[in-house]
Amino acid sequence: MATTDLIDETSTLLPSDDTALADLVFTGARTVSRFVDDTVPEDLLRAVHDTVRWGPTANNSTPLRLLVVRSREARERLAAHVAEFNRERVLAAPVTLVVAADTDFHLHLPTLAPHAPTAGDRLAGVPEVRERMARENAWLQTGYLVVGLRAAGLGVGPMTGIDADGVDAEFLTGTGWRTLSVLNVGWPDGEGTDRPRAPRLSWDEVAREV
Numbered sequence: 001m002a003t004t005d006l007i008d009e010t011s012t013l014l015p016s017d018d019t020a021l022a023d024l025v026f027t028g029a030r031t032v033s034r035f036v037d038d039t040v041p042e043d044l045l046r047a048v049h050d051t052v053r054w055g056p057t058a059n060n061s062t063p064l065r066l067l068v069v070r071s072r073e074a075r076e077r078l079a080a081h082v083a084e085f086n087r088e089r090v091l092a093a094p095v096t097l098v099v100a101a102d103t104d105f106h107l108h109l110p111t112l113a114p115h116a117p118t119a120g121d122r123l124a125g126v127p128e129v130r131e132r133m134a135r136e137n138a139w140l141q142t143g144y145l146v147v148g149l150r151a152a153g154l155g156v157g158p159m160t161g162i163d164a165d166g167v168d169a170e171f172l173t174g175t176g177w178r179t180l181s182v183l184n185v186g187w188p189d190g191e192g193t194d195r196p197r198a199p200r201l202s203w204d205e206v207a208r209e210v
């Protein structure tokens with residue numbers, strides 16, 4: 001079934017002249033597990049980040065951090081900490097981003113949150129609150145990142161079938177970064193997947209008015 005067959009033709013996500021964008025980032029975009037063998041330049045990743053970093057986070061905490069895994073040696077180290085069903089995808093992707101939450105994000109708050117000058121000091125004494133905030137907001141930024149990568153024409157294969165503690169021990173010891181997920185990134189080979197598109201829930205299934 002074509003992707004568009006699953007979409008209610010009466011629904012409009014964005015203004016009508018932006019349907020191409022909706023198609024690129026949502027309705028036509030698939031989760032990609034098969035990529036063409038082209039290098040993804042760091043400049044492109046940097047440009048995507050320069051855009052998506054403007055997505056909102058609580059108190060502008062912006063705790064998302066990225067570890068870029070590109071070399072054969074680095075991806076073999078990473079592949080040792082992902083579930084077996086995901087391993088070949090990490091080994092084959094043009095570039096893989098380990099997405100982490102920085103539990104020390106508060107150290108940047110004097111710059112990031114000048115409107116809340118005491119926030120950094122307050123958070124310094126409550127590491128559990130910081131970790132929860134870091135994880136929640138880095139996940140939020142992960143969504144922005146996936147959409148931004150797609151908007152740049154790239155395909156993305158997010159994965160949480162990983163041993164996050166193992167990835168932390170392998171790459172992030174001595175930092176406040178905590179691994180959340182892994183994103184395989186590159187240009188899709190065809191649709192980038194053989195899996196048929198699965199439906200989504202409708203507005204009536206997910207929303208209630210009070």
Ligand SMILES: Cc1cc2nc3c(=O)[nH]c(=O)nc-3n(C[C@H](O)[C@H](O)[C@H](O)COP(=O)(O)O)c2cc1C
Nearest residue numbers: 029030031032086158159160161162181193197198
């Ligand atoms: C946070 C997250 C974690 C995921 N983890 C995995 C994973 O570990 N392995 C995998 O094969 N797919 C994983 N997926 C892919 C999802 O199964 C896929 O995005 C979903 O089925 C929708 O597919 P579609 O975008 O092609 O419609 C993950 C997706 C997300 C967003």
